[in-house]
Amino acid sequence: MALANASYRELRSLTDGPDLLNLAWTLDERRFLSIDLSSLVGAELLAEQEAGLPYVHSYFVQDPYGAQELGPAVAELFGRPGRESDVTCGAGVISLLHALSSLAEGRPVYVTGDVYPDLPHWVEESGGSCVSRFADGAGGGRPADRVRALGCRLVLVERPSLVASSGQGDDTAALRDLCEAVAAQGAVVLVDESYANYCPPSFSAVPLTEEVPNLVVLRGLSKAYGMGGLRLAYAVTHPALTPRVRAVVPPMLASSLSIRLGRAVLGLGDATAALRQRVRSAKAEMTRLLTAAGLPPADASHPDVPYVMYDERDTAARRGLEGRGVVGKLQPLWSERALGVAHKYRVSVPLSEERMAAFRQRLG
Numbered sequence: 001m002a003l004a005n006a007s008y009r010e011l012r013s014l015t016d017g018p019d020l021l022n023l024a025w026t027l028d029e030r031r032f033l034s035i036d037l038s039s040l041v042g043a044e045l046l047a048e049q050e051a052g053l054p055y056v057h058s059y060f061v062q063d064p065y066g067a068q069e070l071g072p073a074v075a076e077l078f079g080r081p082g083r084e085s086d087v088t089c090g091a092g093v094i095s096l097l098h099a100l101s102s103l104a105e106g107r108p109v110y111v112t113g114d115v116y117p118d119l120p121h122w123v124e125e126s127g128g129s130c131v132s133r134f135a136d137g138a139g140g141g142r143p144a145d146r147v148r149a150l151g152c153r154l155v156l157v158e159r160p161s162l163v164a165s166s167g168q169g170d171d172t173a174a175l176r177d178l179c180e181a182v183a184a185q186g187a188v189v190l191v192d193e194s195y196a197n198y199c200p201p202s203f204s205a206v207p208l209t210e211e212v213p214n215l216v217v218l219r220g221l222s223k224a225y226g227m228g229g230l231r232l233a234y235a236v237t238h239p240a241l242t243p244r245v246r247a248v249v250p251p252m253l254a255s256s257l258s259i260r261l262g263r264a265v266l267g268l269g270d271a272t273a274a275l276r277q278r279v280r281s282a283k284a285e286m287t288r289l290l291t292a293a294g295l296p297p298a299d300a301s302h303p304d305v306p307y308v309m310y311d312e313r314d315t316a317a318r319r320g321l322e323g324r325g326v327v328g329k330l331q332p333l334w335s336e337r338a339l340g341v342a343h344k345y346r347v348s349v350p351l352s353e354e355r356m357a358a359f360r361q362r363l364g
Helices: 004-008 037-050 067-077 092-104 118-125 143-150 172-185 194-198 206-210 242-246 256-266 273-292 315-322 353-362
Strands: 086-090 109-112 154-158 188-192 215-220 233-237 307-311 329-335 340-348
Touching: 004 329, 037 256, 067 086, 067 233, 067 256, 086 092, 086 242, 092 118, 092 154, 092 188, 092 215, 092 233, 092 242, 109 118, 109 143, 143 172, 154 172, 172 188, 172 206, 194 215, 194 273, 206 215, 206 233, 233 242, 273 307, 273 353, 315 340
Parallel strands: 109 154, 154 188, 188 215
Antiparallel strands: 086 233, 215 233, 307 340, 329 340
16 A cells, blocks of 8 residues: 555554664654643643533534634744635645545646655546656656646645655745746646644745645644644645635534644744754764764755655665664655655654663664
8 A cells, every 4th residue: 555654554663662762753842842732732622621612512614624713823824914824624634635636637647756655646546647757758857848748737746855855846936936837727736845844934835825826735733743633734725726625625624623722833833943953953963873883874855854764775774773673664655756656764863862862872
């Protein structure tokens, strides 16, 4: 199965143990947020209870996509105070990727870089296909030219990309150019910013949605915030594109209570600044330790994202780590070069001092 969630099935544990430092995913991010997330959520739940559970009992039939509730907080977070973003809420980014895959309209989906594999999976399951700049043996040329030549109606971009050398999405100017170049043929550019929670709000392409009528930006609360259990994500669009998005996204996917909690978190602004600093310093130390232990160098990756990545064929790195009781996981990605699913061995950066100490000890 090509869905990303399948990568957790082979893990023997999701926690650390006496003989295991589990770096298959991040377990220690929340303590580095600039907000006390536990206290914030606890206070919101207490206020909900004392008010007679208004959100629990609310059925948002008049705000079925959560735009009125969440839109102002999104606008404030991305530097547009006093405005209401065109927001469409879903039950996690995965649900929005699934729904928005139908925007392909039976045409090939153009993928830039190596991306989260779920949308390509659903496209291919429905009988469609995904292509890239390497389709048909090509490797050069402008992405917009390929999109036009192939008649694509949907372009998928991930920013920041887990693989630093892939894609062109991190450059906002290039993203704007891509959107404008493919707009005439009715193509939608879908940007998955799940990992952008690790970056400052100024990194986001959300402000571009006010000017670019064929851009969709997806955001969630799983990465960095560690609130995946809320099952809350949102798509931000230009008002002209919102009806097209809501034509394929089911209403009332996100729970009313999740929207309340998400609004409170986003309303506090950039909560990940201290986390970014810790990721950068811990990632630098991790890289030095890997080198000192004689392990192969990791692939280049975005400095704010708390992972190091190895090609799946680089078995020496995996054996070297697992032989020392450090485990990562095989991360499936839809690869623009392979034109299908490939894997990276992903190792999360130990952020807490106690987990970094355990990493130092295990690497000798």
